[in-house]
Amino acid sequence: MKGKAVVTGAAGFIGSHLCERLLDEGFEVLAVDAFTDYYSPERKRRHIAACAGRPGFTLAEENLATCDVARLIDGARCVFHLAAQAGVRKSWGKEFARYIESNILSTQRLLEALRENPSIPLIHSSSSSVYGETRMLPMREDHPTVPLSPYGATKLAGEHLCELYRLNYGITYRALRYFTVYGPRQRPDMAFSRFINASFAGKAIDVYGDGRQTRDFTYVADAVDANMRALRYEGPMTVFNIGGGSRAALLDVLDVLGRELGGRLEVRFVDRAKGDVTDTWADTSRARDALGFKPRVSLEEGIRNEIAWYREYMKSSEGGGLSS
Numbered sequence: 001m002k003g004k005a006v007v008t009g010a011a012g013f014i015g016s017h018l019c020e021r022l023l024d025e026g027f028e029v030l031a032v033d034a035f036t037d038y039y040s041p042e043r044k045r046r047h048i049a050a051c052a053g054r055p056g057f058t059l060a061e062e063n064l065a066t067c068d069v070a071r072l073i074d075g076a077r078c079v080f081h082l083a084a085q086a087g088v089r090k091s092w093g094k095e096f097a098r099y100i101e102s103n104i105l106s107t108q109r110l111l112e113a114l115r116e117n118p119s120i121p122l123i124h125s126s127s128s129s130v131y132g133e134t135r136m137l138p139m140r141e142d143h144p145t146v147p148l149s150p151y152g153a154t155k156l157a158g159e160h161l162c163e164l165y166r167l168n169y170g171i172t173y174r175a176l177r178y179f180t181v182y183g184p185r186q187r188p189d190m191a192f193s194r195f196i197n198a199s200f201a202g203k204a205i206d207v208y209g210d211g212r213q214t215r216d217f218t219y220v221a222d223a224v225d226a227n228m229r230a231l232r233y234e235g236p237m238t239v240f241n242i243g244g245g246s247r248a249a250l251l252d253v254l255d256v257l258g259r260e261l262g263g264r265l266e267v268r269f270v271d272r273a274k275g276d277v278t279d280t281w282a283d284t285s286r287a288r289d290a291l292g293f294k295p296r297v298s299l300e301e302g303i304r305n306e307i308a309w310y311r312e313y314m315k316s317s318e319g320g321g322l323s324s
């Protein structure tokens with residue numbers, strides 16, 4: 001075994017894929033997740049089921065905002081911190097308390113525990129949402145960070161906390177700013193997931209705004225690969241854009257989806273959601289040069305994989321479809 005890797009948010013979309021990759025590479029994995037009800041906890045249990053029973057895998061059902069974090073990271077070789085309250089649109093109003101708890105307080109508690117063990121590297125999941133609405137495209141790590149949503153503000157706070165624990169206590173961290181991750185197990189609130197679900201249910205697809213907004217789509221295996229590369233990196237840089245290099249407008253994605261699903265999609269345009277930026281586009285040259293990061297999966301292939309996963313998941317859900 002290569003040592004103990006702690007993965008927080010391990011039962012989530014990206015975290016569950018990362019756990020599989022770590023086990024494949026011979027790590028012992030301590031998977032931490034609170035199974036929050038932002039979307040179906042049952043669905044998360046199925047995400048992580050692929051790891052259960054594999055040698056070296058342990059699941060800890062714990063909330064980072066309240067649990068004994070020092071105990072979790074005891075003896076760890078590295079920590080991958082993916083636990084978060086995700087989602088831009090729900091981050092307004094009273095739900096914000098959840099964002100503070102999972103994105104700020106939980107990160108601070110993890111950093112406090114790492115303070116005693118500053119040599120354990122932390123690979124922190126951040127987000128393109130820290131940039132906010134900008135005309136400076138493609139987005140570069142040294143561009144201004146002015147989030148447009150409460151979610152983005154909490155993800156930026158997470159990055160700031162990592163940096164101030166580095167400055168004060170010498171902890172080692174890498175923050176990965178993911179750009180719209182997709183693929184099998186994608187969260188049900190995310191666009192592709194909603195589109196595929198609506199199309200299979202024979203319902204109209206709701207597109208926020210006019211559909212011309214662009215996103216830099218990142219296949220989940222590429223995001224996972226960035227985590228592995230960030231772990232191996234020993235240089236001085238701390239923040240990296242992780243984008244898939246598949247920048248497309250939502251309308252173009254619908255064309256691809258329509259082709260892959262073999263039918264015409266019924267689209268309904270609804271009001272643009274507050275907090276959603278117009279465009280994202282990652283300059284990934286830093287990740288390429290420093291980490292050797294190179295996205296490998298095209299949008300067409302990635303969408304095909306997500307649809308194939310959805311079909312299988314539907315079959316094994318006794319016709320109940322995907323619960324959100």
Ligand SMILES: NC(=O)c1ccc[n+]([C@@H]2O[C@H](COP(=O)([O-])OP(=O)(O)OC[C@H]3O[C@@H](n4cnc5c(N)ncnc54)[C@H](O)[C@@H]3O)[C@@H](O)[C@H]2O)c1
Pocket residue numbers: 008009010011012013014015032033034035036038044062063064065081082083084085086101102106125126127128155177178179180181182187
């Ligand atoms: N999916 C994307 O496109 C995307 C883009 C940018 C950034 N990110 C970031 O990547 C990470 C993973 O995102 P995801 O899409 O897999 O989300 P997800 O919601 O599927 O996974 C997050 C997991 O964290 C768990 N969790 C939440 N609060 C917790 C707490 N206090 N203690 C323990 N566990 C807790 C949840 O139960 C969930 O299983 C998050 O940090 C997110 O902000 C994701």
